[in-house]
Amino acid sequence: MGQAVAGQPGVGRVLVVIPTYNEADNVADVVARVRRAAPAVDVLVADDNSPDGTGVLADAMAATDGQVHVLHRPGKEGLGAAYLAGFGWARQRGYDAVVEMDADGSHAPEDLPALLAAARDADVVIGSRWVGGARVVNWPWRRLVLSRCGNLYARLALGMPVSDATGGFRVYRLSALRAMRLESVCSQGYSFQVELSRLAYRAGVRIVEVPITFVERERGASKMSPLIVAEALWRITTWGLRDRRPGRRRRGHDRWP
Numbered sequence: 001m002g003q004a005v006a007g008q009p010g011v012g013r014v015l016v017v018i019p020t021y022n023e024a025d026n027v028a029d030v031v032a033r034v035r036r037a038a039p040a041v042d043v044l045v046a047d048d049n050s051p052d053g054t055g056v057l058a059d060a061m062a063a064t065d066g067q068v069h070v071l072h073r074p075g076k077e078g079l080g081a082a083y084l085a086g087f088g089w090a091r092q093r094g095y096d097a098v099v100e101m102d103a104d105g106s107h108a109p110e111d112l113p114a115l116l117a118a119a120r121d122a123d124v125v126i127g128s129r130w131v132g133g134a135r136v137v138n139w140p141w142r143r144l145v146l147s148r149c150g151n152l153y154a155r156l157a158l159g160m161p162v163s164d165a166t167g168g169f170r171v172y173r174l175s176a177l178r179a180m181r182l183e184s185v186c187s188q189g190y191s192f193q194v195e196l197s198r199l200a201y202r203a204g205v206r207i208v209e210v211p212i213t214f215v216e217r218e219r220g221a222s223k224m225s226p227l228i229v230a231e232a233l234w235r236i237t238t239w240g241l242r243d244r245r246p247g248r249r250r251r252g253h254d255r256w257p
């Protein structure tokens with residue numbers, strides 16, 4: 001072949017998937033910061049037909065930068081569905097790793113090089129708010145309590161040695177996603193992150209947590225809702241009970257194209 005392998009040293013071709021719903025005030029800034037912080041990686045904005053025109057803004061960036069792409073989805077289907085579609089897009093195009101990152105600036109693109117460096121020796125890298133060296137800036141106390149309690153519950157119910165199972169700033173090697181058998185994924189909302197943590201843990205892939213600085217969004221509104229919290233609680237409880245019954249076969253439908 002004699003061709004240099006493009007992309008991130010030790011990781012390969014990387015696609016940062018940024019799910020968006022009404023992030024017109026944030027999307028240009030976050031994409032530009034990713035491109036500056038990690039010039040070798042490509043970006044895919046996975047937009048759920050945001051009424052505020054986020055998808056149009058993303059198209060404008062894609063028109064002038066060949067490393068920026070947009071996946072237009074027909075309507076709001078939740079974070080999990082947007083990520084599965086983005087991961088499928090990456091798989092079809094031969095990427096070696098995908099990154100999950102929020103559009104609202106909470107996940108600092110400047111932390112991305114540290115996550116990618118850790119991915120050289122790992123299959124899954126979790127940018128963690130709850131390990132030594134991490135910082136959480138400007139988060140309301142309600143969100144802090146929710147995150148700490150949610151993570152404690154997830155860790156106890158699922159028996160996983162993961163400090164931030166709900167966090168959404170991560171690197172996954174495509175080989176790990178294949179081993180995790182994403183066809184069983186059923187989460188709609190943010191329980192997607194816990195579900196993937198669990199699948200990674202159960203698949204026995206190498207998981208590493210790296211401290212990040214998480215900053216509350218300054219623009220736009222959070223899409224967090226009581227329904228999303230309820231889904232996470234319900235699903236973690238169900239998985240916890242299921243994991244205690246050995247030998248039960250997993251069933252699911254194929255949502256990973």
Ligand SMILES: Nc1nc2c(ncn2[C@@H]2O[C@H](COP(=O)(O)OP(=O)(O)O)[C@@H](O)[C@H]2O)c(=O)[nH]1
Pocket residue numbers: 018019020021022023046047048076077078079082101102103104106217221222223224
């Ligand atoms: N495509 C898509 N993105 C979503 C959806 N819900 C949330 N997001 C995106 O997921 C990321 C995290 O959402 P956010 O509202 O910031 O949640 P919070 O940080 O927990 O308050 C942001 O980039 C949102 O735009 C959805 O239904 N579809």
Ligand SMILES: [Mg+2]
Pocket residue numbers: 102104106217222
């Ligand atoms: Mg946010």
